[in-house]
Amino acid sequence: MNVLHADKVLDCSGMSCPLPVVKTSKAIKEIEIGQVLLLIATDPGSKADMEAWSRQTGNDLLDAHEEDGKFIYYFKRMK
């Protein structure tokens, strides 16, 4: 497991679709281009959703993994 630096942390634990996607899209606008957002989610559906969100918005998904039953994502704001 690689430990990346995050400029902002967003905790969506306990939230269901579409909230992780909606909140991530808001949070990414609150960091600068090139900075990294860390998302913590518990929704198993977020795996496919966050990958799709990354492809659709062009923000890089640097890393995605599971840790203690939580889904951890690192996004780099690209635009």
Place this chain on the structure above:
Amino acid sequence: MSKKDPNAPQRLALIASKGTLDWAYPPFILASAAGAMGWEVSMFFTFYGLPLLLKDTSTVVTPLGNPAMPMKMPFGPQNFQKINWPIPTAMMSVPGFNALATNLMKQTFKNKGVATIRELRDTCVEMDVKLIACQMTMDVFGFQREDFIPECSVAGAAAFLEFAADADVQLFI
């Protein structure tokens, strides 16, 4: 004209034609998710979907005529919550049953971390989703413009179709 411009965002054109609690979720979930992905979204609210744009919208659900709807309790031990209660159809017509079923479903959604319909509608507004109220439905059911949230616009079929013609995804819900 997004089709002609490769840099234009994806477009979703969606018709919301039903206004019960269970049917109100899919259009608002899809529209807010599309908005979160940077898509341009238009939602057209017609017939029973129109009340979803009312200022004081309040959605209900009934298992009557809805045989696939699970009837489960949102409280108690896990094994109790898993029971799908066999409710006789006759009981569903007892006064107060709709309110009970609605409250149980709303509580279940809350327990599972699902946003409310109003929260999702507010999210759509924040994401610049275009909310269009069907003029004809307003006239037929006797609604006034002031009954609806100020963020929505009022239009007819042609205005929606023009947007939909150039959309990448079109849905009727």
